[in-house]
Amino acid sequence: MFTRDELLAEAGAGAIGGVLPLRFAGGAVDSRAVRRGEMFVALCGERTDGHRFIGAAVRAGAAAVLCARPDQDALARGVPQVVVPDPLDVLQRLAREHLRRQPATTVIAITGSNGKTSVKDATASLLEHLAPTLKTAGNLNTETGLPLTLLRLDPEHRFAVLEMGAQWVGEITTLCRIAPPDLAVVTVVGPEHLEFFGSLANVAEGESEAVAALAADGVAILNDDDTAVRAMAKRTRARVLTYGHRPAADVRALRVSGDPLRGLRFTLLYAGQQTRVRLNIPGAHAVTTALAAAAVALNRGMALQAVAAGLGEIRPAKRRGEIKPGLNGATLVDDSYNANRQSAEAAVALLRGAKVPAGGRRWFVFGDMLELGTYAREEHAAVGSVAAGAVDELVLVGTDVRATAEAAIQAGMPASQIHLFSASLADAAALASARRQAAAAVRASLRAGDLVLVKGSLGVGMDAIVAVLQERDEDGCEASHAAAGGDAHAHEPARQTDHTATRRVR
Numbered sequence: 001m002f003t004r005d006e007l008l009a010e011a012g013a014g015a016i017g018g019v020l021p022l023r024f025a026g027g028a029v030d031s032r033a034v035r036r037g038e039m040f041v042a043l044c045g046e047r048t049d050g051h052r053f054i055g056a057a058v059r060a061g062a063a064a065v066l067c068a069r070p071d072q073d074a075l076a077r078g079v080p081q082v083v084v085p086d087p088l089d090v091l092q093r094l095a096r097e098h099l100r101r102q103p104a105t106t107v108i109a110i111t112g113s114n115g116k117t118s119v120k121d122a123t124a125s126l127l128e129h130l131a132p133t134l135k136t137a138g139n140l141n142t143e144t145g146l147p148l149t150l151l152r153l154d155p156e157h158r159f160a161v162l163e164m165g166a167q168w169v170g171e172i173t174t175l176c177r178i179a180p181p182d183l184a185v186v187t188v189v190g191p192e193h194l195e196f197f198g199s200l201a202n203v204a205e206g207e208s209e210a211v212a213a214l215a216a217d218g219v220a221i222l223n224d225d226d227t228a229v230r231a232m233a234k235r236t237r238a239r240v241l242t243y244g245h246r247p248a249a250d251v252r253a254l255r256v257s258g259d260p261l262r263g264l265r266f267t268l269l270y271a272g273q274q275t276r277v278r279l280n281i282p283g284a285h286a287v288t289t290a291l292a293a294a295a296v297a298l299n300r301g302m303a304l305q306a307v308a309a310g311l312g313e314i315r316p317a318k319r320r321g322e323i324k325p326g327l328n329g330a331t332l333v334d335d336s337y338n339a340n341r342q343s344a345e346a347a348v349a350l351l352r353g354a355k356v357p358a359g360g361r362r363w364f365v366f367g368d369m370l371e372l373g374t375y376a377r378e379e380h381a382a383v384g385s386v387a388a389g390a391v392d393e394l395v396l397v398g399t400d401v402r403a404t405a406e407a408a409i410q411a412g413m414p415a416s417q418i419h420l421f422s423a424s425l426a427d428a429a430a431l432a433s434a435r436r437q438a439a440a441a442v443r444a445s446l447r448a449g450d451l452v453l454v455k456g457s458l459g460v461g462m463d464a465i466v467a468v469l470q471e472r473d474e475d476g477c478e479a480s481h482a483a484a485g486g487d488a489h490a491h492e493p494a495r496q497t498d499h500t501a502t503r504r505v506r
Contacts, residue, residue, distance in 0.1 A: 001025060002098050002151050007039070007066075010094040011082045016070060018080035021063050027091070027151045028057070029144050036061030041091050042068065043144065066090060088144065095147030096178045099160070102153060105134075107179050108161045108296055109210040111172055112187025112229070113203060114343045115289055116141065116163045118281070119187055121317050122293035124161040126310045130302055131158035141165035146175050159300075166206045167196040167371070176213035183299065184210035184238075185221040185292055189228035190342035195373030204228045214238035221295045223288065224249040241299055243291035251295040253287050260284050261323070261333075261354035261451070268308055270298055275308045282321045282333065283350045285343075290314075319463060321350075325471035329448030332469055335455045336462040339369045344383045347455050352390040360449030361392035365442060365465055367456020368398030368425065376400045381407035388413035393445075395419045397438050398431070398460055425459060435461060439468035 004020045025037035031053035034040050040057035042050035042065060054065055055073035065074050065081045074081055084090050099105065108127075110120045117139060124135035134157045136149045141163040153160060164175045189204045197203045207229075211220045216237040223229040224244035233240045243251040254267040254274070263279040266287055279286050290311045297307050316322045319337035326332035335347055344366065351362045364387055372379050380400045384407030387394050394417060396404055405420050419441055423434035442452065442465070452469060456462035 001154055002027075002094065006098055006101075007064075007082065007094060010097060011066070011084050011090050013082055013084055015064065015080035015082050017075040018064075018078045020080045020082075024063060024151070027066075027148050028062075029091075029148065031056040031060060034060040034062050037063050039064045039066055041066045041087050041144075042071075043088055044068075091147045092143065092178050095150035098153060099150050099179055102155060102157070105153065105157055106159050106182045106300070108159060108183045108185065109164050109172075109176065109179070109181035109213075110161065110185045110187070111164045111166070111207050111210045112185075112223075113190035113192040113207065113340065114346075115187040115285065115292075116165065117317055117337075118286075118289045118320060119185060119292045120161050120163045122289055122311070122314050123185070123296045124159070125314050126293050126297040126302060126307060127159045127161065127300065129306060129310055130297070130300060132156045133159040133161060135161040136163040139163065139165070141175075143171070143174060143178075146178055150179060164210060166209075167193040169197065169202050169206045170209070172206060172209035173213065176210055180215075181210055181213060181218065182215075183219045183221060183296060184214055184236075185296060186211060186229045186232060187223055187288075187292060188226045188342060190340055191372065191375060191379055192340045193371045194375040194379075195371045198373075204231075208232045208235050211236045211238075219299055221292065221299070223292065225288065241295055243295040244288070249291075251291050251298060253291055256284070256287055259353075259355050260286075260350050261331075266290075268294060268304065268311075270294070270304055273304050275304050277308045278312050279314070280312060281314060281316050282323060282354075283346055284353065285346045286321075319466075324466070326446060326450070326452055326469050327443060327471055328446045328450075330446045330450040330452055330469075332466065333451070333453040334463070334466045335453055336466050337458060339367070339455050339457045340372075341369065341379045341382050344369065344455060345386050347453050348383070348386050348390050351451065351453055354451055356451050357449035359447075360451060361447075362390070363393045363395060363442060363450060363452040364391040365395040365438065365452060365454040365462070366397070366401060366404065367460035367462045368400045370425070370457040370459050372400075377403045380404045384408035384413075385411045393417055393419070393442075395421070395438050395442055397421050397423065397434050397456065397462065397465075399424050431461070432464075435464050436468075439465045443469060 024039045027039045028034045029041045034057045040062040054071035058074050058079045066087045110116050124133050127133040166172045211232045212235045218238035220236045220238050220240045224242035242249045252269040256266040258264040265278050268277050294307045322334040324332040380403040384404035388408040388411035405418050421434040421438045423430040454466050
C-alpha cells in the first residue's frame with residue numbers, strides 16, 4: 001500500500017480529472033489484473049500500448065491512472081490521472097522510495113536461471129514463521145513487476161522476498177537499484193534466454209549482479225553445487241553462505257532417499273547440528289530448493305528443527321511440478337510453466353527415478369524451449385539424448401523439438417516411441433492444432449499406472465495439454481479443452497515470453 005503524497009512526490013505533477021485517494025491498495029500494468037483501489041500504470045510495450053486499455057482499467061475499479069497522455073474515458077468518469085513523460089520511470093522511483101521508507105524490512109533477492117520461483121515461494125513460506133513476509137506474486141520479476149510487488153509492501157512486513165529475472169546483462173543491476181538487497185540468493189547458471197544474453201558466460205555475469213550489489217554487511221547465499229554460482233563469491237564484499245550436497249557447503253543435504261515423485265527425505269546439516277527433512281515437492285532438484293530456502297531462514301535466526309518442519313509444509317507452485325490425477329488412472333505432473341535445458345533434464349530425471357507400477361509407462365510431453373537463438377538446436381538435442389532410455393513415450397510439440405526427436409533416435413530410442421507434432425510458434429492456429437493432436441494421442445493410449453510429465457516454455461501453451469489429460473470431475477465432465485486453442489491476450493503489454501511482465505525494447 002502506498003500513499004498519494006508518495007506518488008505526487010515522485011511524479012512531480014498533480015492529478016487531472018479528479019481527486020486522488022489518500023492511499024492506494026497497489027498498482028497494475030495489465031488492465032485485466034486491476035483490482036479496485038489500485039493505480040493503473042499505462043506503459044508502451046513491444047506489442048501494444050497500455051494507454052489503449054485505460055478505459056478497461058477504469059471500469060475494473062482503478063482509483064487513478066499514471067500515464068503519458070490523458071484518456072477521455074477516464075476524464076468522463078472522474079478518475080484522476082497523473083500525466084508524466086515516462087510512467088515507467090515514475091513507477092520505479094515510487095517503488096524505490098516506498099521501500100526506503102521502511103528500513104526495518106529485510107530484502108532478499110532471488111536470482112538464477114532455474115528454480116527462482118520455487119525458491120522464492122519456499123523462502124517466503126519459512127520466513128512467515130518468523131514475521132510477516134511479502135513475496136513476488138507470480139513471476140512479476142521484471143522492471144515493471146518488481147515495482148508492483150514493492151507497492152504492496154506494508155509497514156508490518158519484515159521480509160520482502162523478491163524474484164529478479166533477467167534477459168540481458170545489466171538488468172538485475174537495474175532491479176537492485178530499485179530494491180537494494182540485504183541478502184542475495186543465486187540458484188543455478190544455465191542456458192536461459194541465450195537469444196538475448198548471447199552466451200552462457202553472459203548469463204553467469206547477469207545472474208551475479210545481485211551478489212555484486214550487496215553491501216559489506218549483506219549475505220550472499222550461493223549454490224555450492226554449481227561451479228559458476230560458487231565462483232560468484234569473488235564478486236562481493238558480503239558474507240558468503242553456501243548450500244548444496246558437497247562437503248564444503250555450509251547448509252548441506254546428507255543421506256537423500258525416497259521416491260522423487262512423492263517427495264524425497266534427507267538430513268539437513270548446519271553449524272554442526274542436523275535433523276531429518278521430509279519434502280512434499282517432487283524431484284531431486286527440490287532438495288536444492290529446500291536448501292536455498294533453509295539457508296535464508298537459518299541466517300535470519302530460525303531454529304533448525306523449525307526449518308525442517310516448515311520445509312515439510314511446502315507444496316509445489318502452480319504448474320511447477322504439481323501432481324494431478326490423470327485420465328484412466330494415470331498420474332499427471334504439471335510442469336508446464338517454463339522450460340530450459342536444465343529444468344527439462346531435471347524433469348526427465350524425475351521420470352526416470354519415480355516408482356511406476358508394473359506395466360506403467362513414463363511419458364514425457366515436451367514443447368519447444370524459447371529464446372535460445374542460435375543455441376536452440378543443440379539445447380533441444382541435449383534433452384533428446386537424456387530422454388532416450390529414461391522415458392517410454394516421448395511426445396513433442398513445436399518446431400525446435402524436431403532436434404529432440406532426432407537426438408533421441410541417435411541415442412537408441414525406437415522411432416515408434418517418439419511422437420512429433422510439428423508447428424511454428426508464429427502460427428497460432430497450427431500450434432493449437434498440434435497441441436490438440438498431441439493431447440488426443442496421449443489420451444487415447446493412457447492406462448492405469450502411467451506417469452505423464454508435461455513441460456515446455458510458456459509461449460507454447462503446454463498447460464492446454466494438461467487440461468485435456470486430467471481426470472474427469474465429480475459430474476463426469478472431462479477437463480476443459482478450451483485452453484487448447486491458446487487464445488492470445490490482445491492487450492498484453494509486452495512480447496509473450498517466460499517473463500511476461502513488460503520489458504522495454506532493447
